[in-house]
Amino acid sequence: MTVLIAGLLLFLGVHSVRIVADGWRGAQLARLGEKKWKGVYSVAALAGLILVIWGYGLARQQPVALWSPPTALRHLSGLLMLFSLVLLAAANVPRNSIKARLHHPMLLGTQLWAVAHLLSNGTLADLLLFGSFLLWSSADLVSAIGRDRRAVTHYPAGTLRGTLIAIVAGVALWVLLAFWLHGVLFGVRPFG
Structure with a gap:
């Protein structure tokens, strides 16, 4: 540890x-x-x-087990990860409506990623890893919103093209991770 x-x-x-x-x-x-x-x-x-x-x-x-998450939470976790990865993509695709509206999609995506993994994992290491990222991303989001207000930051309006690219990229990344790459990298297959 x-x-x-x-x-x-x-x-x-x-x-x-x-x-x-x-x-x-x-x-x-x-x-x-x-x-x-x-x-x-x-x-x-x-x-x-x-x-x-x-x-x-x-x-x-x-592993030091703290709780045993019910199987249903794996499905909720998978859904949260879909939204998390769309937000991650939106943070990196220029001129999309998601970033225009939410301003900090990477931090919001990190929060969803952390919550999703806390729901489906119950060891001390999971609590430390994902709980730390949840606390950090929440503090960073509050800080970033404060900086935006002080600087009167304006985010450019999104375009349909940018928004569609962000959504498609996020969904593609989710499919890749959920059905193949997560198992290869971490030894855990979220859906099987």
Whole structure:
């Protein structure tokens, strides 16, 4: 569990700088320049992600069961993941109505991803991993909304084309993950 916790602290800590120390972040950006800042940030985030993956894998070898989720929650989890992946796609597709309306679809998608996995998994490692991401994404969403209000941020209107691309990409990613890739990467097949 120690490796998982260390990874979560590093990965989510790096991603929390803007939440807790936005002024310091701005000063470092100015001092280092955007490329150097992004390089340091990326190396730290990647190291944290590697520790999270390794630590979660280690924790799964000796699971500490907290609850046993009913099978029905797997289906609800699958539905939530569909919406989560559409939101993830919307965060990366320019000029779509989802991003225009929700403003921060990646954070909302992360929240749904975390809730979906908390519903269908019941070990201590799951609670630490997905619970941490749920708490972080909720705090980051509140912070991002506050920054938008202070900066009077306006999001460009979405187009039908951008919206359809986001939806199709999210659904395609969901099908790929749900019926093949999740099993290959994580050894768990959500639907069989």
